[in-house]
Amino acid sequence: MPVTPRIDLASVTRLTELADYIVPFTIRVMCDLAVADQLIEGPLPVDVLARRVGADPAALTRGLRALAGRGIFTEVTPEVFGLTPLAEPLRSDHPFSVRECFPLMPPDIYSWARLTHSLRTGETAFGHVHGGTRYYDHFADHPYECVRFERSAESVNPFVLRTVAPALDLRTARTLVDVGSGHGTFVAGLLTRHRELHAILLDLPHVVTEAPDVLARAGVADRCEVRGGSFFDPLPEGADVYLLKTIIHDWPDEQATAILRNVRAAARPDSRVVIVESVSRYGNHDDTGKVMDVKALALFGGRTRTEPEFRALLDDAGFRLARITPTSSMSVLEAVPAVPAPDGDRATGRPAVAAAGRTA
Template structure:
C-alpha cells in the first residue's frame, strides 16, 4: 500500500508519497508511523487473495487476457468492484493489468488456478475459512491466557470441530495436500534415501510424499499412516501415481501407536501441530516401532534464534491461535528427540520454509 500518513508529525517534511512511495523508500527514511500504517493494512492483500481464490478468478482468466467484464461474468461478480480488487492485487504482483481494465495472470496468480501442478487454491480457500479468520480476530485472548483462540470462539478444539464438520475436514486435507506438494519438491533433492527399504509416513495424509518417494526410489516400499477417514484418499492418489503395488494405507492414531517393520519413519508438516507432551508421545511410538536401528526424518519449519526473519515465526502464531502446538527451534527439536530416545543428527535447510531434521535411535 502506498501511503503518506497526513497526521504523522515525523512525515511533515518528507517528499510527497506520489513521488517516493513509502514501500519503495529505504527503510531508514520511512517514518515509523507510515510503516506501521502500511503494516496495519497489509492484511488486505491476504484478504483479497482469499476472496479471488474462493471466487475462482484465476480459473476464469486461465491462459487468456480478459477484460474485467468478462471475468466478472464468468465468476458472478460485480465488474467495478472486481476491477478495484484486481487493480490492488496487480500492484503487488498478483495479476497484471496489461491494458485498461484487462487482466492476465502472473506466476503468483497462476498458483491460484485449480488445474495446475502445485495449485494453492485449496490452501487459500482453507486459510480463508471464517472459523480461522474469527480465531485470528481473537488473538488477544490467546496472548492473555495462553489458550487457543479457536476453542474460545467456537467452543470446541480444532480437531474435534474438523471431525464434526466433514466438509471442513475435506478442505483441510486438500489444503495440506497442497502444502505437501510444495514441501515435497523442496526436500526430495537434498536427502538420499537410496539405502532405505521400507518407509512409514506418519500422518501421511493423502500420500503425496510417499508417492513421490516411491517414484524416485524403485527399491522402496512404504506405508501411509493416518486417520481411518483420511487413508481412502491416499489409496486413490497412490494408484494415480502408479505406485500402489508398493504401498499400504493404514488407518490409526499415532498418539497410540504406529506401524512397525520399517527402517525409515517420516513426520512431514505434522509435529508442529502438537504440544511437547503429545509430540514426545508420537516420537516414542515411532521409537518403539523403529527398534534400535534406522532413522527418523522430520520435515518441518525450524526457527532461527533472535530477530532473524522466518516465515515459521508467523506459522507459529497460527499454531498458537488454532491448536496447542508450536513451531520449534533446532534446540527444541533436539530436546524432544532426547526425551523420546532419539539423537539429533543434522538439520538440512530447503528452498521452502521447511527444513529436514534427521534423528537416530539411542
Template sequence: MHGMNSPTVHPAQRIVDLGFGFILSGALSSVAELGVADKLVQGPRSAASLAEELGVHAQALYRVLRLLASVEVFSEDAAGLFSLTPAAEYLRSDAPGSLRAAVRMLTQRIFWAPTGEMVDTVRTGQTPFDRIFGKPFFDYLHHDPAQGAVFHQGMSSLSDMENGAIAASYDFTGLSSVVDVGGGHGGFLIEVLKLAPQVRGVLFDHGQVLAGARIAQAGFSQRCALEEGDFFQAVPKGAEAYVLKRILHDWNDETCVRILRNCREAMAEGGRVLVLDTVIPPGNAPHGGKVLDVMMLASLPGRERTEEDFRKLFAQAGLKLSRILPTPSALSITEAVAA
C-alpha cells in the same frame, strides 16, 4: 500500498502497510474461492464480463482486482481488462504447482477468526479456537467434512510445492522401509518412492484422509500399503524410518513426546525418526517458521521449534538428535536415532 519488502518504505509506512495486511489476504482469498484466474486463461477480460460469468457483483470484483493488480497478482491494462501475471498463474486450478487450494486453506475461517483475537491469546496463552468453533481444531475438521476437505486439499497443495525438493535432501536409497506417519494423501511418500526404488512404504493416517490417497494413481500400489490408525495410540511396527512431516508442530510438547515414543517403540533396530518441520534459527532474519508459529499460536496447541526444543523432545522419548539437514523449502529434516 507500497511494496511490502521494499527497503525504501518509510518505517511509519511499514507499520501502516502491515496493519492493512489482512485486507490483501481477504482480497486474495475471495479470488481464489471464486476461481477468477481460471477464467483468464483464454486472455484478458473486463471485471464486468468476469462478474457476469461468475454471478458476482461487477464493481466489487473490479475493486478487489484493482488492489491485487497493485501487488502484481493480475494486471489491468488501459482499456480496463485484467490479465494473468506470473503470480496469478498459481491461482489457476490446473496450473503446475497450483496454490489455489493452499490460499483457500490459509485464509480459511479456522485460521482467520482466531487470528482476529490474537490479543486474547497473548493474554492467556490459549487459542480461542475451541470457544469460537465449539471444539478443538482437528475435532472440528473431523465433524465438518467441507472444512476438512478445504484443509486437506490445501495442505496437499502447499506440500506439492516442496515435497520433491525435501525428499531429495535426504538419502533414502539405503533404506528398505519408510512409514509416513499422518502422511495425508501421500504426496511426500510418492516422492520418496520415486527417488528410492528399493523402499517399501506405508502411508499411515485416519481412514477418511486415506480416502483421498494418491498412491495408486501414482502407480505405487505394489510398493506402498495404506494403513489406517491413530498415531497417538501406535504406529506400524518394524520400519527403518518414520517420517513426521508437519505433524509435531500441531501439538504441545507432551503430545509430541507421546507420538515420538510410539515411533521409538515401533522402529527397527538402527531405525530413525525424521521430523520435517521448520527449525527456527536464532536472530532477527525473516523466516517462514516464525509466521507459521504465530498461525499455530492462534489456532492450535502446537508451535514451531528450535534445535534445542527438538533436542529436549527427543530426549524425553528415548531418542537423540543426530543431525539437522536443510532443504530448499522452509522445512528442515531433523533426524533422531535411538538414545
C-alpha cells in the same frame, strides 16, 4: 524524558501494508473463484470473467483493481484483466500452484479475531472460540472443512518436495511409515523418486479417504498401504524409516513426546525417524518458522522448536538427534534410537509393508 518519535513515512507505509488484511482476503476469494484459471489464454473483459466465475462484474472489478495495484493481475485496458507473473501461481495447473493454499475457512477466521486471547493466556484462540474443541477434532464433524484444510496443507508439497527431497537419504530404505500422512501427496512424490521404496500412510480415517485416489494418480498405489488410525495409538512396526512431516509443531511437548514414543516403540534398533519441520533460530532474520509459530499458538496449541528443544524432545522419547539439514523451505531432522523403548522394544523386524497396495 520521553524520546521524540522519528518521522519516517516509509515505515508508516510499510506497516500499513503488513497490517492490512484486505489484500490477503481478496487474494483468497480470487482463489475460491478460480479467477486465474479463466485468464490462462489471455486477458478477458470483466463481464465475461464475472459470468464464468459466478461473480458480480462491478464487484469483481473492484477486487481485481485492488490486487492489480499490488502487481497481482493487471488491468490491460479499462475493465479488461490479465495475469501477471505474481498471479501465475494462482492457476490450478501451475507446477507450484498455491490456489488451494489460501482457503477462507470461517473457523480459522473467527479464531484469528481472538488472537489477543492467545497472547494473553498462552491458550489457543481456536479452543477459546469453539468451546474448547481442538483444531483437528473439529474436522471429524466437518468433512468439507477437513478436505479444504488437507488440500491447503498439501498444496505446498510440490515445492517442499523439490527443496526437501535432496536432503532425504532414502537410498537404502525399503519400507517407510508416513505418520500423519494427510492425503499422501508428499509420500507419493517420494515413492516416485525411489522405485524400491514401499510405504504405509497413516492418518485419521476421515483424513485418508482421498489418499487412494492421490496414490493412484501418482502411479504408486501398488507400493503403498493406507491405514486409518491415530498416531497416539500403536504404529506399524519394523519400518526402515518413520516420517513425520509438519506433525510435531502442532502439539505441545507432552503430546509431541507421546507421538515420538509411539514411533520408538514401533521402530527397530536400526530404524530412523525423519522429521520435516521448521527449526526456530534466535535473531531478527526473516523466518517462516517464526510466523508459523504464531499459527501453532493460535490454532493448534503447539509451537515451532529450536534445535536444543528438538534434541530434548527426542531424548525424552528415546531417540538421539543425528543431524539437521536445513533447506530453503524446512529442515530435515534425522534421529536414531538411543535406548530401548520405555515399555520394552516391541519391534518385530517384520517388513512395514506386508501387503503393498491394500487399502483400509
